[in-house]
Each structure stands twice: as C-alpha cells, then as structure tokens.
Amino acid sequence: MLRHLLRRNDAKIILLVMDGLGDIRTAEFPKTPLEAARKPNLDALAREGLCGRSQPISYGVTPGSGPAHFALFGYDPLAGENDVGRGVLEVLGTGYELERDDIAIRGNFATIDSNGILTDRRAGRIPHEDCIRLCAKLQDRIAEIEGAKIVIMPVREYRFGVVLSGIRLSPEVEETDPQLTGKAPLAPVARTPEAKRTAGIIAKLVDQCNAILAGEKRANAVLMRGISRKPSIETLQERTLLRPAAVAAYPLYRGVAKLCGMDLVDTGFSIREEFETVRSVYGKDYDFFFIHVKKTDSFGEDGNFEGKAKVIEEVDANLPLLLDLKPDVIVVTGDHSTPCALKAHSWHPVPFLIHSKACGIDNARAFTESECDRGGLGVFPATAIMTLALANAGKLKKHGA
C-alpha cells in the first residue's frame, strides 16, 4: 500500500465476499456452480465491469479462512504478524474486546465415552441454545483459576470461546483436540518453559469443565483449540483512511474484520438480512462495506453442487438491494475456492469482478470462472484488491510528477 497516495472522498465501496466461491470443472462436474446458476445481475456486473482471478496466497497454496480474508483486506497473508490464532478470531467475533495480554481459546463441546475416548468432536452439533446454556453453566461455576480470570462465551452451536486474563500467561500451549475420534483428548502441553503455568491453568480448566458437564448426554467434554494472543495489527483506517463496516454473521469473519479495525454491525444470518443490514447503515459515516456470505463454502465442503449454485442464485436475486444504493465501486469475489469435487478449500484462484465508472469494460461476458479467465485483470494477487478498489473510488493520487 502506498500511503502517500491516499486521499479521502465520499465515494463508497462494497466488497461482497461469497465464501469459497471458486470452483472447478471436472469430468464429474462439467459445469461449476457459477456456470450452472441463473444470476442475471452478477452477469450484468461482469459484462459491464472488469474481471479476473484473484489468488489468495500463491500458486498451489490453499488458504484457511483467516489468511484468505487478510489477503482480501490487503494484508500480507504470509506475514508473521498476520498469522492470527483461531482463538483470537472467534473471541473477537463475539464482540469481546480482547486486551493485549489476554489468552484467547476456541473451545469445542465434544462427546466422550465412559473411558474418556472421543466419540464426537462436535457433540453432535448441538443447537446454539444449548451452547448458550452450557457456557452460562460453566461460567457460573468457574470464575478464576490460579489467579487468572476466566471468561467463557458462546460462539455458535458446539463452539465457544474462553479468555484467560492475568499475569504471566503465554499462548505457547498445544491444543487438546486430537483431530480424530477414537482417541482421548490430549493434555495441553507447554511449548516453552514460560508457558508451563498457562498449560497448567488450561489443564485445570478442562478438568473442571468436564466435571460440570458430566451429566450432559452429548456435550460432556471440552476441547481447547487455537490458543493465542491478539497481535498488534495496523487497522484499515490507518492503512487506507477508509471508514469500514463489516456485515458478517459468522464469528470467525467478524473476528478478522474486527482485528482489521472494522465496525461490526449486528445482522441476521440470511443473505436478505445481511443486505438489508448494509442498507440500514449505508447512510452513516462509512465508505467501505465488507459483506460475508457463508453458505457457498459450507455447500462446497459438503460437495453439494445444487446447494452451492442455489446460494449464488439467492445472492443474485437479492443483489438489487445493494445495487439500488448505487455504490461507487462494487467488488464481488470469494475469499478462496471450495470446489464441490474436492469438498475442501483449494488453491484455485477465485472469480473476481469490480464495477465502477472508471473500471474499464473487458472481454468477460458473465461472472464465471472461465469468463473471468478472459477478463482484463488476469490472475492477480488478492492483496491488490483493496488498492484496485481505492483507485476505482478515486481515493488514490498519482505517484510522481
């Protein structure tokens, strides 16, 4: 980012991210979901806009959701300071204000059998109401361990967050999740001598939680993951002079947005609700709106082609809610690809479109992978997206005389 080029103006930018949007054609899947979906509004944007394929990290590198979003927001996804623990992201995503020395943990409610062997790492995906009830139950009986204050908060379904506050804490502790059923949860192991105290506190916390949960049918144990501390990251306001708002329903994405300095706006989960939320704050003093649509990724991970195509159609059907706002710049892309054929995140570059008065019209005739391959941007680094958006919004001055 070329800071000396930045200038403020009133132009507004919408960044619409469909998680895991990119897909691939294979013998088994001769079309991609974007190719199969009926989506006249997105196709019109692509036809009148500029297209390409954004590469989240590098050739052949499959990103997790955190790094993929950091890249979208213009941060180097491989830089050490941007390698943020999942615990931090989930806790921030709940709206909790982490302090610099706090330790954040992402917890899973899980099921163990009478021998202490894991039978379900997600406690049968208990409903969110159970998550709230169980977190309250744990918090009610656990306030402090060895001088460290303990805060336990619901995240979503089987996921919860834990914050340890106090002196002499360290995030250098291994997770307790063995990642497989049929094994007992692991002990929290300190990676450094300084982390021994923290590992001991987490071990006691796990024991106390499991004792309190002993009567539960499904959520009778906890796993501790992503033990981490909030890094000091330059905010988007500092880096771009933007005044950013995030409309994302899922905690992880809210966490990344929060860490980058965005205001988190409360929103419902459906696409329509998210777009209505954007409309409700559009007139305020924001000039950048990050919108996160989750389900394209979820269906991709399930290999559910129809489901993924339907989400794209739902986005398209609701798109007029955003287009009626007449944003100066609208970007539509994904954070990474999640091909139905692979049922997992992948390294394939992501369909991308940008639309503004200044974008220039290219050869792409629709918003699909293969048409984006014909676009004027070629394959380009996702970290360039913010710069392109700023340029199209007239928020960058000329470099040099």
Added chain:
Amino acid sequence: MLRHLLRRNDAKIILLVMDGLGDIRTAEFPKTPLEAARKPNLDALAREGLCGRSQPISYGVTPGSGPAHFALFGYDPLAGENDVGRGVLEVLGTGYELERDDIAIRGNFATIDSNGILTDRRAGRIPHEDCIRLCAKLQDRIAEIEGAKIVIMPVREYRFGVVLSGIRLSPEVEETDPQLTGKAPLAPVARTPEAKRTAGIIAKLVDQCNAILAGEKRANAVLMRGISRKPSIETLQERTLLRPAAVAAYPLYRGVAKLCGMDLVDTGFSIREEFETVRSVYGKDYDFFFIHVKKTDSFGEDGNFEGKAKVIEEVDANLPLLLDLKPDVIVVTGDHSTPCALKAHSWHPVPFLIHSKACGIDNARAFTESECDRGGLGVFPATAIMTLALANAGKLKKHGA
C-alpha cells in the same frame, strides 16, 4: 536485470512509446481510441507479434510521467533513488549538463494581479518565443545571488528551468506554486535548517524576476517548482550494454532519457519528423532507439477521443518509416493509460506489442486493449519490457547450463 547474462550484438531495438496510450471502454465511450483508429500497420505488428498489457507500477497505482518512463526503461519506479524531481528532468531535457551539487528548478511564468494574487498559473500559455525572450531578459540581469551562480533557460511555452550552482545549497525547499489561482504565490520554505540559505536565495530570485517582469502583460510573475538535485542513477549502458538514443521532443521525456544515459537527438515535434530523426541516426553506433509520441496523452487529458484516435492513425501512417529500417525488435506501447473518460492518467495496464523473429505469435488479432488482453504476455510489469526486448534481440545468454 540479470547482468551476467548480457551480451553485445548488432541487433537493433526500437521502443516506440505513445504517451498515455491505454484507454478504457465505458458506457459513454463504447470503443477505445485504439479500437476506433484505422491502423493497419500496428494491427499487422500485433497479429504477427506478441501482445499483452504492461503495468507501469502496480495494481491500482496511477503513475506520473517520470516513474512511468523509469519503469519502461527497466528501473524500479518506486525505488527512492528513481524518485527524481521535476526540476532535474526539465533542466536535463534542455540538454543542460547538471553537476552533482547543482539545484534544478522548474519555473512557470504566471500572471498575478495588482494585489499579487495569481490569476493564471501558466501566463495564458505564452508562445515559446516569449519564453525565450523572457528567459534572456532575466538571465541578462540576474547572474548571481549570495554567491550562487544562476542559470535561467527556456523550456517550452510558459515553462523555464533554473539552475543554482555553488556551495552549501540544498534541494529541501518547498515549491512556491499554490496549485490554485486566487491565491498569492507561496514563499519558498526550507524543510531543513540546512536548506534555509537556499530558500533565501530562491526568495530573492523570485523577487528579482517579478521586478524585471513587472511590465509584462501576461508573464509578470514566476512560480518555482520541483526544486531538486540530480540523483546518481546507473545508466542503461551500464545496466544493459545497450548504446541508446532518445528521439523525444518534450523536455521531461528528454530529461528522463538523459538521466538514464541516453544520447539526446535533436528532433522536430511532429511524428513524421521524429521518425525521420530516427532514420537519420539509425546507421550510427546505436542499437536502441526510444521514440516518444506526446499527443496521445495530451488528447486523453482533454477527453478528446477523436484527437487521440487521430494521433494513433498518424503514427500508423508514418510507421513504414521505421519498419523500412527492418529493426530486429520493435516494441510499441505507452508509458501509462490516459483514458478519455477520465481525462487523467490512470492505473489501467497499457496495450503492449513486441515484434521480432523470435517473439512467438499469440492470439491477439489487432493492437487494441481487448486484443492485448488475449495476448500471450498477460498483465505483466513494465519493468520487464527491457529484458524482453534484450532477449528478443539475442542480447541475453542462457542462465545456467
């Protein structure tokens, strides 16, 4: 640049730069000037050559003319040492040999009213003859201020150059141009304590100039801009072993070429005159010819679509003058885009073609933005152009066994 790969041979390279060549399609401008212009010779070169889109600096970054040309010549346009002041470029462009410690300034003749308020920053774009006359008048009465030798030279129309030579001078002085009419010119302010003496000299110079010009109707004041010192830049001869000549009529481009070590050839302003100039020195000991065509940019900045297309047609009509020379390599591109719809420089990558026996023929069927998007080079950094030209000229050896 991979210096260990360089080898000399007699192959000749022509780099034809149409300033601000790139353009964009918009609703208002459904074709670009390149798409509208009749240009059979350029289209044939594109069809038989290799095309792409060269990116002057980076995604979304709009270059000034200086950085854009440094990139074309293979220099990192963002490196501090290549951030050259406009004063240096304009003075070098007149052919003046700047010494290392000299301070170079770009002057504007301007108009002020009886209260000293600027009414025209360009003195009504006085003719070049007036510029010559006024510079002679000023030089005649000002030879030295506080021990610093003063040289005043005409550049073009309302623009002139000033060189201060002497001891204890510093370029760390702010411009006196307020960039807006309706304001008084600014005082030259020292940015560092060491620059106070120089700021004082420039203040006296301005006062003396304005006193001498008091009787003029339009050019009755001066503005001092781009106060700078020549950086030490490795020449193209050193970096590439090329023996380069520059055929450029406008001072700024002559200045950049000179700074990179090119020989400046005297030329007329028209495209025909420039191409004839190339022919006149083609048999000499040069193997690289930079040709600069200015008017594509000027018309782009005016939003004059027809004008820009006509310049392209004029280049095409005169192109046989160059092609008859049978250069081993010919490159045609721009330094940056200046879309008619934006009336300004922009960040959009620039149409590019290279033609040689070794270039390889790609899918581009004409020399336009959208056909270059189909070209074999894709979007690539402008700093790679020199290396590509050298390779096509057989001037680069194999790297490794």
